[in-house]
Amino acid sequence: MSLLEVRDLSVTFTRSGQEPVRAVDGVSFDVAAGQSVGIVGESGSGKSVTSLAVMGLLPSRGVQVGGTVTLDGNELTDMDQRALRDIRGRDVAMIFQDPMTSLNPVVTNGRQLVEVLTRHAGLSKGEAKAEAEQLLRRVGIPDPVRRLGEYPHQLSGGMRQRVMIAIAIACRPKLLIADEPTTALDVTIQAQILDLLRTLVAESGCGMIMITHDLGVVAGLCDDVHVMYSGRIVESAGTKDLFARPSHPYTDGLLQSIPRIDDDDPADLLHTIPGSARDTVAWDRGCAFQPRCARAVAECLSGPPAVTELGTPIVPHPVRCLRPVGQDVSLHEGNVAR
């Protein structure tokens, strides 16, 4: 059993007078202890909504959530708000792109840390103060004693993200969810933060979900990857496997269209995927990527495309596509799931 099991998760926003929006559609994945799992996709593909659903942070009104989320054998989807809050403080922690959305601007860094430690880790105030200093040191903040007495806005973006990480790891969570944690940071600061996260996962053995639009970040950090498109996972694989044989036409196109810093002889023009994510098809009608897909055939518009398993039961590599890249021979019946 994995640390986290997400099964058939779906999220629909229902606003009165408007068409319901299915932001997440039948998403399933696992995270094992000590493992980093990447979720990639372009903006609007449902990455953040997925993580909020896992955390139980979506509002109860105007949102329908389906499927199950199981952490360490406990099903979170059944829990009442209080039990969930406990788990959130203690067992699961989240890091956002903009730390200011979760740091309180009028409370010192120190008090925010102490509060978490006394509430969720059961430390006394004195113990919590000492631990807070240790935590800041651990996330690489110089002069932690001074920083504890300061307010979040007195820190640079990178330092603020470190404080956020200190708060997230304060109670030694089993699962860390990082939603674009370095997107707003400069690349040298990004490298520092990714290095820190890598070390924390290795040392503490917690699981991590890394949500990002940057396949470079995934390549350097994650063990497994799930590629999302229009609310669904379209391809999942071990990181090396995914980069070695990207098989969904979207994944493949994406990898080819990224300019690379180590490309010594760049082609004049980049590979492109035509259109934009706005050109889409509802999944129950067909493949949402069809309007942009060079490999599309008529069947791609007859209902949701089945999942093709390109891996083995031990090393799975499922692809939600009728004509995966590199699989031009007609597929074996047995290869097609569902």
Next chain:
Amino acid sequence: MSLLQVRDLEVHFPIKAGTLFQRTVGAVKAVDGVDLDVEAGTTFGLVGESGCGKSTLGRAIMRLTEPTKGSVTLDGQDILALSERKMRAVRRQFQMVFQDPMASLDPRQSVESMLTEPLRAHKFPGGSAAHAKRIRELLDVVGLPESVVNRYPHEFSGGQRQRLGIARALALNPSLIIADEPVSALDVSIQAQVINLLKELQERFSLTYVVIAHDLAVVRHISKTVAVMYLGGIVEQAPAADLYGQPLHPYTRALMSAVPVPDPNVEESRNRILLQGDLPSPANPPAGCRFHTRCPWKQAAKCDTERPALRELPLVAPGHKVACHYAEDILSGKLTPHEVRPEEVALTPAADDPGSIETTEAHVAGGLTPGGPPGAR
């Protein structure tokens, strides 16, 4: 021949203090002694982390922000010497493309009125029939259907908006386009489309570009020459292949080693130079070499006392310029990197408190807000 020549350009923003009687207590040295040459018909890439002065340099070249010192020569003409009136006529020769062109536009302005505006303002000949024809041409070259003329900003995706921004920049047949983070707000699949469009337009209309971006891979892809900025100065400049193939400045090396590569095998075997600490404040830049507080190769002599000039290394790397006292010895491996203790960076009011930026903003021409973090979305 170089179309654009910049010499010893400086933009210092005064830092004011006091509520009633404001006095100048210092300066943000956003751009501090920059020389550059942009060859006609090519792309000059400018990279560096947020706050290093890229946008200010771009705006100063166009005189949207008045430089405090130096010269800018466009097509042989010293534009800093021009009167406001003459400047207006020159201004149509260069145009700017922004991260999100619509962010600065009236959401109630249709595509037609947005594209007509520059034509009218600069008295594009031929009256409204000619304007309408020009608009159709412009939409066509950026790959948008004519039918969008009556649409409004919110109806477009990010990529389409950027196409419109480019169409607007092209309206008056400029010779130089300064593009400030033109693709950093776009998704990867759209980014590639816009980069290709910029390249195709360059071919077709012999455009000269200065492309400002924090994404080093994007800049490598489109530039002929690339300059790296750090705290208001250019620390290295070379033809793209040379700069990326053999970065000479310690900062460039660190920067490049930090860029994630979408290839797990490469990532696994890479040597990262992790820089310690944050960028110092441009209001109080370190003495000597501005990078010395974070430089893993810093030496006891000269680094913290003498500011290194941007110089060519004719023997080891012709055409490649670097501002480091020890570039030769670092390249040959005679000097090796050492550990750096992170230095505390005091955030000065200028870099930290948006209020004071606004106060100084009022004292400079133009009036766009300074660049936020890269790709601030």
